[in-house]
Every structure is written in C-alpha cells, then in structure tokens.
Amino acid sequence: DAGVTQSPTHLIKTRGQHVTLRCSPISGHKSVSWYQQVLGQGPQFIFQYYEKEERGRGNFPDRFSARQFPNYSSELNVNALLLGDSALYLCASSLGGGDEQFFGPGTRLTVL
Amino acid sequence: AQKVTQAQTEISVVEKEDVTLDCVYETRDTTYYLFWYKQPPSGELVFLIRRNSFDEQNEISGRYSWNFQKSTSSFNFTITASQVVDSAVYFCAHSNYQLIWGAGTKLIIKP
Numbered sequence: 001d002a003g004v005t006q007s008p009t010h011l012i013k014t015r016g017q018h019v020t021l022r023c024s025p026i027s028g029h030k031s032v033s034w035y036q037q038v039l040g041q042g043p044q045f046i047f048q049y050y051e052k053e054e055r056g057r058g059n060f061p062d063r064f065s066a067r068q069f070p071n072y073s074s075e076l077n078v079n080a081l082l083l084g085d086s087a088l089y090l091c092a093s094s095l096g097g098g099d100e101q102f103f104g105p106g107t108r109l110t111v112l
Numbered sequence: 113a114q115k116v117t118q119a120q121t122e123i124s125v126v127e128k129e130d131v132t133l134d135c136v137y138e139t140r141d142t143t144y145y146l147f148w149y150k151q152p153p154s155g156e157l158v159f160l161i162r163r164n165s166f167d168e169q170n171e172i173s174g175r176y177s178w179n180f181q182k183s184t185s186s187f188n189f190t191i192t193a194s195q196v197v198d199s200a201v202y203f204c205a206h207s208n209y210q211l212i213w214g215a216g217t218k219l220i221i222k223p
Contacts, residue, residue, distance in 0.1 A: 033210065042116075042203050042213035043157075056210045088155060092211075100147065101211065103157035 002027070004093050004104035012110045013081050021076040021107045025093030031055070032074040033101060034066055035090040043090055049074060050096065078109075086111045114139045116206050118214035126222050127196055133189045133217045135204030141165070146180065146187045147205040151216070157203070163187065194221045 005024045013019055025032050031050040035043035045058035049068035063079045072093075078085055088108050092101035115138040125131050137146065148160040161171065163180050171178045175192045191198055199221045205211045 035211075042205075042215050043211070045210045045212065048210055058210070090157065092157075100159050100162045102159060103149075105154075105156045 004091055004102055006091050006104040006107050008107060009105065010108045010110075012112065014112050015081055015083060017081050018077065018079050019081060019109060021089050021091075021109075023074045023076070023091030023104060025072050025074070026102055029093035029095055029102075030072055031094045031096055031099070032068055032072065033092045033094070034074070034076045035092065036060075037088040037090055037106070039087075046076065081111045083111050085109065114141070114206050114212045116204055116212055116214035118204055118217050120217045121215070122218040122220065124220040124222065125194055128193050130190060130192050131194050131219065133202050133204075133219065135187045135189065135214060137185050137187065137204070137206045139206060141208050143208065145207045147207065147211065148178065148187075148189050149203045149205065150200045151203065152200040196221050196223050
C-alpha cells in the first residue's frame with residue numbers, strides 16, 4: 001500500500017512569491033496535518049484537517065492557508081514568502097484526528 | 113499549554129550499549145496521547161509508538177521499550193543493545209488532537 005506522498009520534493013522560490021505544496025494521504029485516512037520543520041528543531045504544527053474541515057491551526061500567520069479535497073488530499077499554500085519560511089514541510093495522515101500520524105517524506109522549501 | 117521537553121540534545125554511545133532517551137511533558141488535559149518518532153538522516157519521520165494517558169503499562173517491542181510514568185509526567189524510551197542503524201533524531205510528542213513536539217534528541221551509535 002502506498003504511504004503518504006508529497007509533491008514536490010524540493011522547491012526554490014524567491015521572497016514575495018507564492019507556493020503550493022501537495023499531499024496525498026494513505027488510503028482510508030481522513031485526516032491530514034501539516035507541519036513545518038526548521039533545521040535542528042522539532043516539527044511545528046500548522047494545520048489539521050478532518051473530513052475536509054479545519055480542525056486545528058497552529059501559531060502561523062494568515063499567509064499560510066490550507067484545504068482538504070473530497071478525496072482527502074490536501075494543499076498547503078504560503079503567500080508572500082519570507083526567508084524564514086525556508087524549512088521542511090511535512091504532511092501526515094491519520095484515520096482520525098487523535099490517531100497515530102504517518103508522515104510523508106516532506107517538501108524541502110528554500111526561499112532566496 | 114502543552115509542552116514537551118527532551119533535555120538531551122545529543123547522546124553518543126558505542127554499539128551494543130543500552131541508551132535511554134528522556135521525555136517530560138506538561139499538560140492540563142486529562143485525556144491525551146504520547147508518541148515517539150524516529151527521524152533518520154533521510155528526513156522521513158517514522159512512527160514508533162503511541163500511548164494513551166490511561167495506559168501506564170510499560171511496553172517492549174524487540175530492542176525498544178517505553179516507560180510511561182504519569183506521576184512524573186515522563187515517557188522515556190530505551191534502546192537495548194544499540195546498533196549503528198539506530199542512529200537518528202528521536203522525537204517525543206504529546207497530542208489531544210494536534211501533535212506538540214519536543215526538540216528531539218540526536219542519537220549517535222558508534223561502531
């Protein structure tokens with residue numbers, strides 16, 4: 001069975017640009033969460049979606065937005081990119097909101 | 113607010129030694145989950161274990177064991193007879209619906 005997939009794997013953008021990251025959950029999983037991991041730190045929670053509804057939001061500015069589609073895949077959008085947005089963006093899927101989360105390989109975003 | 117502390121930034125041991133990774137959490141929730149994840153150099157987070165707050169039984173899985181003590185708000189992880197392949201960053205996390213992560217402990221196993 002396929003695990004969580006994310007695209008693209010790497011991305012280079014310049015300040016002020018916009019980026020869209022994509023995530024496909026494990027088949028049967030209805031919850032998707034997004035995390036930002038800066039080098040040398042633990043992941044920071046950005047969003048969680050369950051059954052296409054936003055269930056939680058971390059302490060990130062409004063430049064960050066996300067949505068979940070009817071097939072449970074998800075997109076994370078970041079507007080007006082800043083240098084500090086450079087990080088590994090991780091997507092995780094789970095059966096429900098409190099269940100163990102399984103992570104994709106991440107998207108490495110570099111903002112120049 | 114929830115908080116997870118992994119006081120050991122880096123641990124280095126020689127292969128076959130036992131090693132314990134500490135995790136202390138703070139929470140006001142009565143129902144919650146605790147997790148351990150492994151992040152090898154490839155970067156992908158690998159799920160190791162989930163415990164709920166009502167189950168304080170210790171768990172053993174092969175060379176891995178976990179000690180959950182609610183009285184001290186700790187959820188420690190022990191690797192017995194460590195191997196080079198265990199080298200990774202290990203994260204402890206707390207959740208009621210979103211995961212709150214510790215800063216991680218980098219484990220280096222020398223041959």
